[in-house]
Amino acid sequence: MSVNFAEVVKLLENASAFDLYRVTVAIQHMLDDPKRMLAVKRNLRVGQEIEYFDSKQNAPVKARLLECNKTRVLVQNLADGKRWNLPYYWLNVEQTETVIDTSRGKGLQRHEIGVGDILGFVASRDGLERYGKVLRLNPKTVTLDCKTEVWKVSYSVLFKVINAEAGMPEDDPYLIQGSLFPPQ
Structure with a gap:
């Protein structure tokens, strides 16, 4: 299933801070679901080149998978060689488009x-x-x-x-x- 993130963002624009917090809690419970982690793990092999999403840069990052643990993975950033211990849900195993376009015609978000x-x-x-x-x-x-x-x-x-x-x-x-x- 593909999610239209622009529609989700648009839907949440008028939500209150409390509503956004409740959505965050619900999403965190879904992210911590062992079944979801297992679905991601099935697509991974040590040494594989993968992509994860860096929220600070708001961009995908190419990395090499070094180690798979129970709830996290150890990866090495291909650009700078730094190693990161990341949760499974940061990995973009389906190669989903990461740009969320909600342009309203003036400037960028x-x-x-x-x-x-x-x-x-x-x-x-x-x-x-x-x-x-x-x-x-x-x-x-x-x-x-x-x-x-x-x-x-x-x-x-x-x-x-x-x-x-x-x-x-x-x-x-x-x-x-x-x-x-x-x-x-």
């Missing part, structure tokens, strides 16, 4: 952005478009490395850069040339 994404915005001080790599997700802003400057930008003015790598010159990986306006 925090859950739509991950650390390392390339985003754009129009700077209010000079009206020029800028592009940068996400360094950090803050409660109200995103910290972007725009090559020459680091910017804190409101989520409401951000836009995704589509196929950023195709138009990036090698000497300036955050500047996009030719991808927004075709040559004439």
Whole structure:
């Protein structure tokens, strides 16, 4: 069964803090269900390359499975080599899409952005478009490395850069040339 997370988020937008807490408790009980853990364990083999979801970066992370225990797994992050002891439910064994798109037409939502994404915005001080790599997700802003400057930008003015790598010159990986306006 596939869950439409955008619909779930939309449904919970108007829930009270207490209602959200009750949903959290119910979900935690489901996550701790031994039957669910067993279903995940059946798909795992030591040495296997897996993916887990890092909520701080709001992005999937590639790792190698080192050890399976009763309720947790030991993995090694492929990018930095760090080892992490994670609960089974963090593992994306079904390769489910992790982006939750609830766009309302203006800007982006925090859950739509991950650390390392390339985003754009129009700077209010000079009206020029800028592009940068996400360094950090803050409660109200995103910290972007725009090559020459680091910017804190409101989520409401951000836009995704589509196929950023195709138009990036090698000497300036955050500047996009030719991808927004075709040559004439």
